[in-house]
Amino acid sequence: MARTAVTYTPLVPNGHLTNPAGTTIDSTLVTNGVVINGVDPERTVLRVNNTATSAKNVTVKGGTGNTAFMAGQGDLVQSVGANTGSEFLGPFTSARFQQKGSKLFVDFESGFTGSITVIKLPKAY
Numbered sequence: 001m002a003r004t005a006v007t008y009t010p011l012v013p014n015g016h017l018t019n020p021a022g023t024t025i026d027s028t029l030v031t032n033g034v035v036i037n038g039v040d041p042e043r044t045v046l047r048v049n050n051t052a053t054s055a056k057n058v059t060v061k062g063g064t065g066n067t068a069f070m071a072g073q074g075d076l077v078q079s080v081g082a083n084t085g086s087e088f089l090g091p092f093t094s095a096r097f098q099q100k101g102s103k104l105f106v107d108f109e110s111g112f113t114g115s116i117t118v119i120k121l122p123k124a125y
């Protein structure tokens with residue numbers, strides 16, 4: 001199955017961002033996983049909410065290809081507590097997590113419910 005594409009929510013330099021709702025983590029996202037296209041891992045932060053009644057894992061997959069020379073360190077697996085407000089993951093290292101074609105893959109443990117927001121950090125000025 002094809003992964004579900006989730007787009008960036010950019011932070012606004014010298015401004016503000018109203019709390020975004022994010023993308024609902026449903027059975028499709030749990031089954032297929034998420035892809036972030038055109039990723040800039042060093043400027044990417046994930047906000048993950050878990051509304052399940054037990055802790056669940058979110059996994060950022062290790063990369064593939066020549067650019068992911070640190071992929072041997074493996075996936076990043078983070079437990080997200082039950083009924084939490086938010087967990088933040090990232091920024092990420094391109095050399096470990098970037099997939100071929102400038103993508104980032106995220107998977108969810110079975111039974112995971114909640115939301116994911118992909119935040120893009122602004123460049124320093």
